[in-house]
Amino acid sequence: xxxxxxxxxxxxxxxxxxxxxxxxxxxxxxxxxxxxxxxxxxxxxxxxxxxxxxxxxxxxxxxxxxxxxxxxxxxxxxxxxxxxxxxxxxxxxxxxxxxxxxxxxxxxxxxxxxxxxxxxxxxxxxxxxxxxxxxxxxxxxxxxxxxxxxxxxxxxxxxxxxxxxxxxxxxxxxxxxxxxxxxxxxxxxxxxxxxxxxxxxxxxxxxxxxxxxxxxxxxxxxx
Numbered sequence: 001x002x003x004x005x006x007x008x009x010x011x012x013x014x015x016x017x018x019x020x021x022x023x024x025x026x027x028x029x030x031x032x033x034x035x036x037x038x039x040x041x042x043x044x045x046x047x048x049x050x051x052x053x054x055x056x057x058x059x060x061x062x063x064x065x066x067x068x069x070x071x072x073x074x075x076x077x078x079x080x081x082x083x084x085x086x087x088x089x090x091x092x093x094x095x096x097x098x099x100x101x102x103x104x105x106x107x108x109x110x111x112x113x114x115x116x117x118x119x120x121x122x123x124x125x126x127x128x129x130x131x132x133x134x135x136x137x138x139x140x141x142x143x144x145x146x147x148x149x150x151x152x153x154x155x156x157x158x159x160x161x162x163x164x165x166x167x168x169x170x171x172x173x174x175x176x177x178x179x180x181x182x183x184x185x186x187x188x189x190x191x192x193x194x195x196x197x198x199x200x201x202x203x204x205x206x207x208x209x210x211x212x213x214x215x216x217x218x219x220x221x222x223x
Contacts, residue, residue, distance in 0.1 A: 023196025
């Protein structure tokens with residue numbers, strides 16, 4: 001039985017940018033009681049995702065999923081989602097896949113053909129927001145009306161004011177959502193839990209609309 005399960009997981013892979021993404025997705029999967037029928041692969045950087053995808057397309061996998069951020073450290077971050085999508089889209093088109101010009105709002109799923117696997121793509125946080133990232137997705141899991149979140153947002157406003165005055169060495173504006181969620185986590189009991197553990201500990205709510213959209217995409221892709 002274990003051999004069958006491992007073999008099934010080997011044939012289905014979900015590629016993510018890094019360890020934090022891996023732990024968030026794994027804990028969302030477990031919290032939502034999805035089938036544990038796919039491996040989550042840490043590609044160690046966004047630049048490695050396409051390389052890993054290109055390599056796996058030459059194997060006998062049944063399904064390949066991809067979860068990447070729609071952010072960029074550029075002067076035009078609003079182009080980040082488009083650039084990330086076009087990079088994957090163009091790679092898949094060269095491999096013979098039929099891929100739409102734009103990502104689907106509820107996550108893209110592309111049929112396989114011949115010996116080519118089915119492909120799924122989710123651009124964090126919601127396939128339409130730009131710029132955006134994993135932390136934007138996780139922030140939507142903070143319980144509504146949470147007072148600590150309001151205080152964290154006020155603190156970030158003070159940081160914005162300091163930036164406007166040229167004070168301090170501050171995080172890049174594109175990383176504001178990272179600062180927000182980790183500030184909020186630093187004020188919880190216990191302070192500073194990683195995002196994945198916070199999901200497992202039910203500090204973050206996996207029943208939010210966006211998280212349910214994401215898990216529906218995962219379920220459809222890997223079922």
